[in-house]
Amino acid sequence: DAGITQSPRYKITETGRQVTLMCHQTWSHSYMFWYRQDLGHGLRLIYYSAAADITDKGEVPDGYVVSRSKTENFPLTLESATRSQTSVYFCASSEQGYEQYFGPGTRLTVT
Amino acid sequence: AQSVTQPDIHITVSEGASLELRCNYSYGATPYLFWYVQSPGQGLQLLLKYFSGDTLVQGIKGFEAEFKRSQSSFNLRKPSVHWSDAAEYFCAVGEAGGSYIPTFGRGTSLIVHP
Numbered sequence: 001d002a003g004i005t006q007s008p009r010y011k012i013t014e015t016g017r018q019v020t021l022m023c024h025q026t027w028s029h030s031y032m033f034w035y036r037q038d039l040g041h042g043l044r045l046i047y048y049s050a051a052a053d054i055t056d057k058g059e060v061p062d063g064y065v066v067s068r069s070k071t072e073n074f075p076l077t078l079e080s081a082t083r084s085q086t087s088v089y090f091c092a093s094s095e096q097g098y099e100q101y102f103g104p105g106t107r108l109t110v111t
Numbered sequence: 112a113q114s115v116t117q118p119d120i121h122i123t124v125s126e127g128a129s130l131e132l133r134c135n136y137s138y139g140a141t142p143y144l145f146w147y148v149q150s151p152g153q154g155l156q157l158l159l160k161y162f163s164g165d166t167l168v169q170g171i172k173g174f175e176a177e178f179k180r181s182q183s184s185f186n187l188r189k190p191s192v193h194w195s196d197a198a199e200y201f202c203a204v205g206e207a208g209g210s211y212i213p214t215f216g217r218g219t220s221l222i223v224h225p
Binding site: 031090096099 | 156
């Protein structure tokens with residue numbers, strides 16, 4: 001099916017563990033983004049990618065790592081999860097600055 | 112740097128009443144403007160967008176928005192709200208011909224009373 005998918009949809013992990021959130025899009029959009037959404041903060045950009053093998057930091061990149069070896073995939077890794085990283089994470093894609101298409105989100109809880 | 116302000120954190124309306132959600136932006140160049148809606152537990156969905164041309168744009172679900180350059184505003188309107196419109200609404204601004212990273216407002220939560 002065409003679209004943008006995220007997995008897992010829900011994840012509970014412990015402090016200090018490594019977690020990877022997956023994002024996959026079928027449109028071959030050049031741009032992909034990772035946001036976190038927290039009450040009182042709206043959407044905050046973590047990382048973005050303009051093309052395969054090109055990534056750049058957003059507003060809140062600390063504690064996160066991304067890679068983009070293929071155009072359609074943009075995984076986000078929390079190298080050592082902390083409680084402050086409990087959040088809802090959204091992946092999005094877009095083509096050349098036009099509207100973004102968002103995934104359904106991953107709700108991550110760090111205990 | 113570009114910024115987006117949604118002055119109302121919450122808006123409460125009765126079903127059938129008209130709606131206007133405010134969005135103001137700070138930007139020096141020609142902006143690309145967007146409104147997104149987020150229903151509970153879901154991702155954001157594009158309602159409408161403005162790039163150029165007619166300043167009154169129509170979107171999905173009966174929404175419209177008007178770009179007013181003199182007021183740096185892009186307010187979202189709907190003539191008659193339905194209970195299913197209860198959601199979070201986000202305004203976003205992008206840069207025409209520049210960075211492809213949009214800036215989002217903090218969002219406005221719409222509550223609809225029966």
